[in-house]
Amino acid sequence: MDYSKFIARASEVFKASEIRELLKVVEARKVISFAGGYPDPQVFPRESLARIASDVILNYGDKALQYSPTKGVTVFRQTLLKYLKDNNVRISSNDDVIVTTGSQQSLDIVSRTLVDPGDYIITENPTYLAALTAFRTARPNIIGIPIDERGMKTDVLEEKLRNLKSSGIRVKFVYTIPVAHNPAGATMSSERKKHLLELASRYDFIVIEDDPYSFFVYDEADVTRLKTLDSEDRVVYISTMSKTLSPGLRVGWILGPQQLVDVFERAKQSMDLHTPTLSQYIAKEAIEKGVVSETAEKARRIYRVKRDVMFNTLSESMVEKSWWVKPVGGLFLMVWLPPEIDTKEMLPTAINEGVVYVPGASFFVDESGRNTMRLNFSYPSIEEIRSGIEILGKVVRRKLGR
Numbered sequence: 001m002d003y004s005k006f007i008a009r010a011s012e013v014f015k016a017s018e019i020r021e022l023l024k025v026v027e028a029r030k031v032i033s034f035a036g037g038y039p040d041p042q043v044f045p046r047e048s049l050a051r052i053a054s055d056v057i058l059n060y061g062d063k064a065l066q067y068s069p070t071k072g073v074t075v076f077r078q079t080l081l082k083y084l085k086d087n088n089v090r091i092s093s094n095d096d097v098i099v100t101t102g103s104q105q106s107l108d109i110v111s112r113t114l115v116d117p118g119d120y121i122i123t124e125n126p127t128y129l130a131a132l133t134a135f136r137t138a139r140p141n142i143i144g145i146p147i148d149e150r151g152m153k154t155d156v157l158e159e160k161l162r163n164l165k166s167s168g169i170r171v172k173f174v175y176t177i178p179v180a181h182n183p184a185g186a187t188m189s190s191e192r193k194k195h196l197l198e199l200a201s202r203y204d205f206i207v208i209e210d211d212p213y214s215f216f217v218y219d220e221a222d223v224t225r226l227k228t229l230d231s232e233d234r235v236v237y238i239s240t241m242s243k244t245l246s247p248g249l250r251v252g253w254i255l256g257p258q259q260l261v262d263v264f265e266r267a268k269q270s271m272d273l274h275t276p277t278l279s280q281y282i283a284k285e286a287i288e289k290g291v292v293s294e295t296a297e298k299a300r301r302i303y304r305v306k307r308d309v310m311f312n313t314l315s316e317s318m319v320e321k322s323w324w325v326k327p328v329g330g331l332f333l334m335v336w337l338p339p340e341i342d343t344k345e346m347l348p349t350a351i352n353e354g355v356v357y358v359p360g361a362s363f364f365v366d367e368s369g370r371n372t373m374r375l376n377f378s379y380p381s382i383e384e385i386r387s388g389i390e391i392l393g394k395v396v397r398r399k400l401g402r
């Protein structure tokens with residue numbers, strides 16, 4: 001039977017993720033994968049989590065296995081707020097926090113509650129693909145602002161805002177990943193952070209700060225959050241325990257003005273009632289017992305070495321006129337290749353040679369970036385990173401006839 005007549009037109013916005021489709025194809029084959037965004041399983045604090053989970057279920061099972069409030073388990077929200085304060089995230093007296101089922105749900109909630117069809121929103125170009133997917137379900141106009149090694153080019157943003165205003169167009173929000181940008185690897189400079197907040201005030205928009213990576217950086221870097229610099233309560237701060245504890249627990253959050261959090265709470269109620277209670281109790285204990293800080297420290301140690309191996313091997317193996325930013329954190333590096341290269345077209349050759357990556361175009365708002373590829377360095381082993389990048393260097397050179 002053909003079921004298409006039963007499927008709502010509205011579901012057309014849910015396109016299959018190119019990355020997930022790709023991973024399905026390569027799963028069966030033995031290739032070096034730079035395509036995913038998985039943490040290295042050796043970072044997971046297995047023994048501590050096993051002890052915590054057992055303790056939570058045996059001793060607090062009446063509550064931990066029960067339904068819980070949509071906004072999150074109260075004792076976990078208190079622990080989370082303290083954890084954020086201890087990590088220098090400013091929390092204003094007007095703020096509230098809602099626990100979400102991973103920060104992916106935070107993005108979905110933002111999209112469903114803040115965006116009407118035809119609204120204007122702004123992101124970096126490129127930006128996190130799954131954020132684009134979440135925002136697109138609300139059918140907004142998305143404007144992309146280019147990025148360099150100091151993050152979003154706020155001078156370009158300013159010009160764009162001026163032009164939009166003169167056409168009578170208001171921007172709802174600017175979405176940004178200021179630290180260790182996924183996919184570009186860039187970190188926003190403090191001048192640009194200040195500039196962005198000035199613009200938010202002048203042009204009256206909200207800033208959505210997506211910050212999965214600032215809790216473990218590999219080099220000296222100014223990771224002061226926009227949320228901390230914000231004096232007008234314009235920043236909505238999204239983050240997650242996916243990289244500092246375990247993505248499988250699905251614990252993320254949104255910290256923002258009370259009035260917005262109230263709307264987020266109503267939206268979340270119809271999505272999933274609440275984030276798994278058990279995950280929240282485990283996350284609470286993991287914060288309080290220092291397991292989250294230890295895991296973040298372990299991630300920092302392991303990923304720094306891998307980042308360096310990828311960065312150095314790229315410098316040795318890639319053709320001239322390619323460039324990439326050395327990320328101070330996160331899991332990704334984006335390579336801009338000479339314009340003659342189309343990374344989507346090159347992919348089957350790379351897979352045949354034993355390496356898979358994500359062609360960069362889908363991270364771009366306007367599908368530019370055909371000559372880019374996103375490389376993940378957290379999951380593959382050091383040996384795989386070294387030989388995989390060497391193989392990619394050869395594939396690119398061959399494509400260019402060098």
Ligand SMILES: Cc1ncc(COP(=O)(O)O)c(C=O)c1O
Pocket residue numbers: 037101102103104105128177182210212239240241242247251252
């Ligand atoms: C920028 C960014 N936002 C959100 C997420 C989603 O994370 P979560 O596992 O919390 O849903 C990721 C994951 O890679 C990410 O890189």
